[in-house]
Amino acid sequence: MALTVGVDVGGTKIAAGVVTDDGTVLEKVRHPSPADDADALRRGIAAAVNELRNRHEVDAVGVSAAGFVSADRRSILFAPNLVWGHDPLADLLEKEVGSTVVVENDANAAAWAEHRFGAGQGVPDQLMVTLGTGVGGGLILDGKIYRGAHGVAAEIGHIGILRDGIRCQCGRTGCLEQYASGRALQRDAQIAADAGRAPHLLAAADGDPQRVTGALVTQLAHEGKEDALALIGQLAEHLATGISSLVSVLDPALVVLGGGLSEAGDVLLEPTAIALNRDLTGGDDRPGPELRIAALGNDAGLIGAADLAREGLESS
Amino acid sequence: MALTVGVDVGGTKIAAGVVTDDGTVLEKVRHPSPADDADALRRGIAAAVNELRNRHEVDAVGVSAAGFVSADRRSILFAPNLVWGHDPLADLLEKEVGSTVVVENDANAAAWAEHRFGAGQGVPDQLMVTLGTGVGGGLILDGKIYRGAHGVAAEIGHIGILRDGIRCQCGRTGCLEQYASGRALQRDAQIAADAGRAPHLLAAADGDPQRVTGALVTQLAHEGKEDALALIGQLAEHLATGISSLVSVLDPALVVLGGGLSEAGDVLLEPTAIALNRDLTGGDDRPGPELRIAALGNDAGLIGAADLAREGLESS
Numbered sequence: 001m002a003l004t005v006g007v008d009v010g011g012t013k014i015a016a017g018v019v020t021d022d023g024t025v026l027e028k029v030r031h032p033s034p035a036d037d038a039d040a041l042r043r044g045i046a047a048a049v050n051e052l053r054n055r056h057e058v059d060a061v062g063v064s065a066a067g068f069v070s071a072d073r074r075s076i077l078f079a080p081n082l083v084w085g086h087d088p089l090a091d092l093l094e095k096e097v098g099s100t101v102v103v104e105n106d107a108n109a110a111a112w113a114e115h116r117f118g119a120g121q122g123v124p125d126q127l128m129v130t131l132g133t134g135v136g137g138g139l140i141l142d143g144k145i146y147r148g149a150h151g152v153a154a155e156i157g158h159i160g161i162l163r164d165g166i167r168c169q170c171g172r173t174g175c176l177e178q179y180a181s182g183r184a185l186q187r188d189a190q191i192a193a194d195a196g197r198a199p200h201l202l203a204a205a206d207g208d209p210q211r212v213t214g215a216l217v218t219q220l221a222h223e224g225k226e227d228a229l230a231l232i233g234q235l236a237e238h239l240a241t242g243i244s245s246l247v248s249v250l251d252p253a254l255v256v257l258g259g260g261l262s263e264a265g266d267v268l269l270e271p272t273a274i275a276l277n278r279d280l281t282g283g284d285d286r287p288g289p290e291l292r293i294a295a296l297g298n299d300a301g302l303i304g305a306a307d308l309a310r311e312g313l314e315s316s
Numbered sequence: 317m318a319l320t321v322g323v324d325v326g327g328t329k330i331a332a333g334v335v336t337d338d339g340t341v342l343e344k345v346r347h348p349s350p351a352d353d354a355d356a357l358r359r360g361i362a363a364a365v366n367e368l369r370n371r372h373e374v375d376a377v378g379v380s381a382a383g384f385v386s387a388d389r390r391s392i393l394f395a396p397n398l399v400w401g402h403d404p405l406a407d408l409l410e411k412e413v414g415s416t417v418v419v420e421n422d423a424n425a426a427a428w429a430e431h432r433f434g435a436g437q438g439v440p441d442q443l444m445v446t447l448g449t450g451v452g453g454g455l456i457l458d459g460k461i462y463r464g465a466h467g468v469a470a471e472i473g474h475i476g477i478l479r480d481g482i483r484c485q486c487g488r489t490g491c492l493e494q495y496a497s498g499r500a501l502q503r504d505a506q507i508a509a510d511a512g513r514a515p516h517l518l519a520a521a522d523g524d525p526q527r528v529t530g531a532l533v534t535q536l537a538h539e540g541k542e543d544a545l546a547l548i549g550q551l552a553e554h555l556a557t558g559i560s561s562l563v564s565v566l567d568p569a570l571v572v573l574g575g576g577l578s579e580a581g582d583v584l585l586e587p588t589a590i591a592l593n594r595d596l597t598g599g600d601d602r603p604g605p606e607l608r609i610a611a612l613g614n615d616a617g618l619i620g621a622a623d624l625a626r627e628g629l630e631s632s
Contacts, residue, residue, distance in 0.1 A: 068602050078601035125465040141457065148567020149441040150603040158597035159561035163478045170597040172560070245475035249565060251464020281474035281486040285394035286384050287466040
């Protein structure tokens with residue numbers, strides 16, 4: 001049985017795993033992620049891969065990273081949170097790990113994993129929304145990742161939902177990412193705590209608004225605390241605004257919510273579904289998409305990257 | 317050579333044409349469009365088709381109409397501007413015209429025509445934006461019309477560009493259609509004329525703001541009149557806001573601007589391209605789409621519908 005390695009490169013850590021052809025992770029390692037040094041970052045990826053190669057026979061490597069990936073899946077064109085340099089990442093890594101490397105956008109990789117092994121199995125047309133530090137997207141159309149003409153499709157965090165809204169790292173204003181990401185939730189929760197509008201959150205953060213995190217909001221929402229539920233509800237409204245526009249364009253059968261924030265589960269899913277049903281153009285006269293929480297959690301990126309590396313072997 | 321008929325059903329007229337397999341329109345007829353009576357509308361379509369069949373041997377009929385078309389391309393699910401009834405339009409029409417009928421969304425049909433014979437020849441991934449009374453869209457992905465899971469993809473007039481904006485016929489607020497359509501241009505031009513901010517337009521409309529039309533704005537913009545250029549420029553800004561979101565999601569190689577408003581040509585194209593280049597996420601680090609004006613004008617819908625009817629014959 002062919003094994004491949006998937007590497008999920010995040011802003012704080014590199015996670016690498018050996019993955020089987022049915023999506024099982026046999027072993028996983030973590031290394032720190034030096035976000036501001038391209039050479040060190042690449043060496044970190046190579047070290048994680050080579051550690052796994054010492055113990056497993058591996059045929060190919062898939063790297064999942066936040067950013068705009070080139071159409072040939074060898075370079076990262078643009079990444080707001082990591083420094084990659086301008087040389088083709090796949091070329092450099094292939095020399096250091098001694099096998100084929102493909103690079104994939106992290107949300108595309110997660111979408112592929114959910115489509116193959118997770119919440120979206122058997123559904124040919126689906127949109128994955130990854131709600132992490134930022135908001136990413138992956139599009140499965142006709143059972144394949146849709147990459148667009150230049151490889152950078154499905155950057156749904158940067159659709160505008162609010163003209164002249166909050167300025168985004170990308171340079172535009174009013175991007176969905178500024179309203180529906182983990183970072184946005186934390187920002188809004190800290191503001192609410194500071195303004196005295198989130199007493200449970202403030203108490204749970206020992207009275208320091210700066211210690212309120214997105215994870216804390218999710219936790220208190222699960223406990224039924226009204227201030228936390230209101231913050232998730234507000235995020236769900238913005239998320240539904242974005243998703244309803246995406247549904248107008250893409251008409252998917254299924255929308256999968258993934259990323260760290262999706263661990264909120266029904267507390268996030270239910271208000272999003274209600275707002276989406278209310279907002280969909282065509283209302284009762286048109287079929288809408290189903291909305292589901294992702295199934296593979298944090299491993300989706302590395303499982304998807306590993307599976308796409310395997311697919312590359314098979315098609316070559 | 318097989319001939320097919322394409323029918324473009326608009327709010328005021330039904331245009332039907334006999335089309336060859338290279339997209340040439342051999343003959344075209346027009347009938348009035350009874351927008352509020354489903355039976356009369358269908359009889360009008362049948363009369364137009366049968367008039368052409370008297371003089372040409374026709375193998376199939378394609379009907380292009382504004383509205384949400386079912387995935388099997390036989391029914392219209394939802395149409396804000398025409399009354400269609402609930403029975404499958406294609407079934408009823410086939411009895412009246414005696415040949416195969418397919419129904420297609422008007423912007424999909426126009427996108428297909430531009431892809432096959434017009435501004436988008438040879439480009440596999442393209443987005444068509446039709447700027448008419450409303451704003452429609454058609455998506456060509458991998459050289460095929462992308463219809464989505466339920467047949468209603470590419471309804472780009474109903475992406476939100478402005479939260480809590482102008483209320484749309486579709487029930488939502490802030491839809492692109494409310495800011496970048498011919499109807500929006502006329503509304504804004506009449507408001508400007510009424511408020512004394514559009515002296516050239518007001519003079520050209522004999523001093524009556526209610527007589528200012530979108531076509532008049534386009535005409536005066538071509539003559540270099542500042543008030544008209546400012547109105548087109550404002551529309552171009554909104555249009556670019558919408559297109560930049562769509563480019564983030566779809567990453568097309570080409571965006572084609574069609575519909576009546578696209579007759580404005582460079583006066584519309586240039587400010588839209590400038591605003592789009594400024595707004596695109598990823599800026600200089602990412603390849604963006606080319607922007608072109610459609611080539612087939614008003615005939616795009618019927619040419620596309622006719623060609624799709626022919627394609628249906630060949631694949632069956």
